[in-house]
Amino acid sequence: MTDASDCRRPLDYRERARAALPAHVWDYIEGGAGDELTVAWNSAAFDRVSIVPRTMVDVSACDLSCELFGARYATPLGVAPMAYHQIAHPEGELATARGAGAAGALCVVSIFASARLEDIAAARSGAEASGPLWFQLYWLRRREVMLDLAARAGAAGYRALVVTADTPRLGDRRRDRHNGWAVPAGVRAVNLDAAVMASAHRRRPGASALAGHAEEAFDPSATWHDLEWLVARAPLPVLVKGILDPADAQLAVDHGAAGVIVSNHGGRQVDGAISALRALPPVVDAVAGRVPVLLDGGVRRGRDAFVALALGATAVLIGRPVLWALAAAGADGVAHQLRLYRDELENLLALAGRPRVRELGRDAVAHG
Numbered sequence: 504m505t506d507a508s509d510c511r512r513p514l515d516y517r518e519r520a521r522a523a524l525p526a527h528v529w530d531y532i533e534g535g536a537g538d539e540l541t542v543a544w545n546s547a548a549f550d551r552v553s554i555v556p557r558t559m560v561d562v563s564a565c566d567l568s569c570e571l572f573g574a575r576y577a578t579p580l581g582v583a584p585m586a587y588h589q590i591a592h593p594e595g596e597l598a599t600a601r602g603a604g605a606a607g608a609l610c611v612v613s614i615f616a617s618a619r620l621e622d623i624a625a626a627r628s629g630a631e632a633s634g635p636l637w638f639q640l641y642w643l644r645r646r647e648v649m650l651d652l653a654a655r656a657g658a659a660g661y662r663a664l665v666v667t668a669d670t671p672r673l674g675d676r677r678r679d680r681h682n683g684w685a686v687p688a689g690v691r692a693v694n695l696d697a698a699v700m701a702s703a704h705r706r707r708p709g710a711s712a713l714a715g716h717a718e719e720a721f722d723p724s725a726t727w728h729d730l731e732w733l734v735a736r737a738p739l740p741v742l743v744k745g746i747l748d749p750a751d752a753q754l755a756v757d758h759g760a761a762g763v764i765v766s767n768h769g770g771r772q773v774d775g776a777i778s779a780l781r782a783l784p785p786v787v788d789a790v791a792g793r794v795p796v797l798l799d800g801g802v803r804r805g806r807d808a809f810v811a812l813a814l815g816a817t818a819v820l821i822g823r824p825v826l827w828a829l830a831a832a833g834a835d836g837v838a839h840q841l842r843l844y845r846d847e848l849e850n851l852l853a854l855a856g857r858p859r860v861r862e863l864g865r866d867a868v869a870h871g
C-alpha cells in the first residue's frame with residue numbers, strides 16, 4: 504500500500520500498481536491485443552492536439568458539471584467498466600465505488616464485477632459516497648440472464664445500462680496467452696452463475712481462460728435487432744459501448760440507443776484500430792446532438808479529458824488508471840486519482856479561459 508499523497512499526477516500510480524501486483528495480474532490489466540499498437544495510439548492521440556486559451560474571461564468560478572439523461576452530474580469524469588476489481592484489491596468494486604462516489608464521479612460497474620451489484624450500490628450510498636452508477640452488459644448467449652441483470656440494476660438504483668458491442672469474441676491478448684491467464688480462484692464474477700463462470704478459472708498453458716470463457720458465453724451473432732430487443736425490455740436507458748465508425752453511431756441511435764461510447768476497449772480488441780480520440784469527431788457529427796457521446800481510451804491526464812470534451816464528448820471514462828490507484832491505495836487511492844484528474848481539468852478550464860465544461864467546443868483545441 505502506498506501513501507496516496509505521494510502521487511501528484513494520474514500516471515504516478517502506474518508504477519505503484521506494478522510493484523503491488525503479481526506480474527500476471529499486471530499483464531492482464533495493462534495489456535492489449537496483438538502488438539498493442541492501439542494501446543499506444545490511444546494516449547498518443549491526445550498529445551497531438553493543442554489547447555487554444557482565451558483571455559480576459561471571468562474564471563472566478565468554473566463549472567465542471569454535465570447533463571446526462573436529464574440529471575446533473577458533478578463532473579464529466581467516470582470509471583470505465585472493468586472486470587474483477589478484486590484482482591487489484593481485496594475490497595474490489597466496493598472500494599472503487601466508495602472512492603468514485605467520494606470524488607463525485609460516475610462509476611460504470613462491469614457484468615464481471617467481483618461484488619454483488621446490490622452491495623456495490625449500498626457501498627456507494629454511504630454518508631460520503633454518492634453519485635451515479637451504471638451497469639455494463641455483454642451480449643450473452645443466455646439472453647434471459649441479461650434481462651435479469653438489467654432488472655436487478657434498475658431495482659438497485661443504477662441509472663443506465665451500457666451494452667458492449669466490440670466483443671463478439673475476446674481480442675488476442677498475447678500476454679495472457681503467454682501467462683496461461685485465468686481468473687484467480689478466490690475472485691468470482693458473483694453476479695453470474697458459478698457454473699457458467701467455471702471456464703474463466705480453468706488454467707491451460709498457452710491459452711487465456713477468459714478468451715475460452717468468452718467463446719462459450721458471448722453471442723457472436725448479435726446485431727442491431729438485438730439492441731432493439733434489449734431497449735424494449737430494459738428498465739433503464741441503454742448506451743452502446745465500443746463505437747468507432749460514424750455509421751455505427753447512426754445505427755445505434757436509429758435502433759434505440761440512449762447514448763454511445765466511443766471506445767476501442769482500451770486497445771484490447773482490434774490491434775491497429777483507430778484511436779478513440781481520432782474516432783470521436785465523426786461520431787459526434789453523425790449523432791448530431793440526438794444522444795450523448797462519451798469516450799474512453801488513453802485518458803491519462805486532466806488535459807486529455809479537456810481535449811475529448813472540446814471535441815464533443817459529454818463525459819469521459821477512465822479505465823486502467825483507476826485500477827492502478829485501487830491496487831496502490833484502495834478506496835482512498837481511487838478517490839485521490841479521480842480528484843487529480845478533476846483538479847487538473849478545473850485548473851485548465853480556468854487557465855484556458857473556458858470556465859464551463861458544457862460550453863467547451865472545437866474552438867478550444869487545434870490539431871498539431
Ligand SMILES: Cc1cc2nc3c(=O)[nH]c(=O)nc-3n(C[C@H](O)[C@H](O)[C@H](O)COP(=O)(O)O)c2cc1C
Pocket residue numbers: 531532533545583584585586613614615639667744766767768769770799800801802820821822823824
Ligand atoms: C482490466 C480491464 C478489464 C476490462 N473489463 C471490461 C469489461 O468487463 N467490460 C467492458 O465493457 N470493458 C472492459 N474493459 C475496457 C474498459 O471499459 C475501457 O474501454 C478501457 O479500459 C479504456 O481504456 P483505458 O484503460 O486506456 O482508460 C476492461 C479494461 C481493462 C483494462
Ligand SMILES: CCCCC(=O)C(=O)O
Pocket residue numbers: 586615673713714716717768771
Ligand atoms: C471476458 C471479458 C473480460 C473483461 C474484458 O472486457 C477485458 O478483459 O477487456
